[in-house]
Amino acid sequence: MSYQNEITIKMEFKEAKNKFVQTWGALGSQWGINKTMAQIHALLMVSHEAVSMEDIMEELQISRGNASMNLRALMDWGIVYKEYKAGERREFFTAEKDLDELAVKISRERSKREIKPALKVLKEVSALESDGTAAEKHFVDQTSKLYDFVLKADNMLDKITEYKDNWLAKLVVKIMK
Amino acid sequence: MSYQNEITIKMEFKEAKNKFVQTWGALGSQWGINKTMAQIHALLMVSHEAVSMEDIMEELQISRGNASMNLRALMDWGIVYKEYKAGERREFFTAEKDLDELAVKISRERSKREIKPALKVLKEVSALESDGTAAEKHFVDQTSKLYDFVLKADNMLDKITEYKDNWLAKLVVKIMK
DNA sequence: TTAAAGTTTCAAAAAAAAATGAAAGTTTAT
DNA sequence: ATAAACTTTCATTTTTTTTTGAAACTTTAA
Incomplete structure (x- = not known):
């Protein structure tokens, strides 16, 4: 094979x-995850070996601060790990590459940060003592239904967490029949 | 009951x-849906009667342009409808209040706009002819797995669409057993 | 213990996204 | 056909979010 090839x-x-x-x-930002965070994650996902912060900065053309903060966030989510190499002072990073595990951790985190607090508020507002007007009855009815719905969806995420292995494939089979 | 009460x-x-x-x-923006769009939707969800644009502007303290554009977006998503009242020149808006139907329409829309295009790219990049180095093999392997995973998840959304009635409750039952 | 090598923080700047509002465009009752 | 009543558009402004980069901090090898 030639050099040119x-x-x-x-x-x-x-x-x-x-x-x-x-x-x-781009997909990340559409789903409310910041672009750089999603990009770093993507980069680590397809990297065979652990990657240093220097290399991440270089590949994504981002600043040290940006790299550092988003790596921290990814580690907080539990989907990126630090790795130490013998005889190396620098730290290296790897992504959780198991997709089932990744899904589990992402659902856990989003549930904790976003869904649980929303549920709390839904519960509060649906507890309004209706004065019997159609408007208030409707409000209580709608928010109660929404609470139940979101709670069910959130429980589903919890259940996914328990499955661990290949829950998605199993679920697709179940849902199809 | 007194006036004060x-x-x-x-x-x-x-x-x-x-x-x-x-x-x-707030929940909307965390999931990549703009705040006003989510707020208008919320307002219509809990409103007993159809609401005019004027009233939406008033309640949410937003401009006419903003209200108009976000109502259009909600109608494009198929989760808000225009309503005409006899003898009224103005247009009124209502939200899809059936939560199953709402979930169906949201998944359909997000799949179409975001997941399908991402799948296309994943298919392309995973088709790379690996030169046999570990790095390239890993890349092809990871992106192929991701493609399969996202495709499966997307199919799940499609299936949900077909269920229509109370798919979530059924699903939770299935997943728990 | 120290200084080199590296990491984190955070105020300020930049970029991206959303909102405004006035002008243009529609619709409809007469 | 017209004008009143209303809606939409889009260039500009505002707000929000993200990124930068330099200073502070931490770790470790000698």
């Missing part, structure tokens, strides 16, 4: 990797 | 309603 193939790989990282970043 | 009760209702609208708005 080598170069070409490497560039294709880099392009594919970059396309994936960009896409994952 | 009347006032008090009305204020509690207003407060509860406002709290709900604010919370729904």
Whole structure:
């Protein structure tokens, strides 16, 4: 294989990797996860080896502070880990690569941060003592239904957590029949 | 019941309603749906009767342009409807209040707008002809797995769409056993 | 213990997203 | 056909979110 071909193939790989990282970043922001956080995660997901902060900064063209804060956030979510290499002072990072595990951790985190607090408020407002007007009756009725619905959805996420292995495949089978 | 009490009760209702609208708005933005869009939706969800644009602007303290654009977006999502009242020139708006139907429409829309395009890219990048290095093998492997996973999740959303009635309750039952 | 190597923090800047509002565009009753 | 009543659009402004980068902090090898 010629040197020229080598170069070409490497560039294709880099392009594919970059396309994936960009896409994952865009998808993340549409779902309320910041772009850089999603991009770092994407990068680590497809990296064979643990990556240093320096390399993350270089590949994504971001500042040290940005890299540091988003790595911290990803570690808080439990989907990125620090790794230490013998004889290396620097820290390296790896992503949780098991997709079932990833889904479990993401649902756990979103439930804790967003759904649980919303449920709390729903419970509060649906407890309004209606004065019997149609408007108030409707309000209490709607928010109660919403509370039940969101609670059920949240419980579903909890259950997913318990399954662990391949819950999605099992679920698809169940849902189809 | 005294006038004072009347006032008090009305204020509690207003407060509860406002709290709900604010919370729904905040939850929306955390999930990548703009605050006003989520707030308008929340307002219509708990409103007994169809609401005019004027009233929406008034209640949420937003401009006409903002109200108009977000109502349009909600109608594009298929979760808010226009209503015409006899002898009224103005247009009124109502939300889809059936929560199963609401979930169906939201999943349909997000799948179409966000997941389907991401799947396309995942398919493309996972089709990379690996040159056999560990790095490239890992890349192809990871992105292929991700493609399968996201596809399965997306199919699940499709299936939910077909169920229509009370899919969530049924699903929770299934998942628990 | 120290200084080199690295990481984190956070105030300020930049970028991105959302909201405004006035002008343009529609619709409808007469 | 017209004008009143209402809605939409979009360039500009505002707000919110994200990013930067330099200073402070931490760790570790010698």
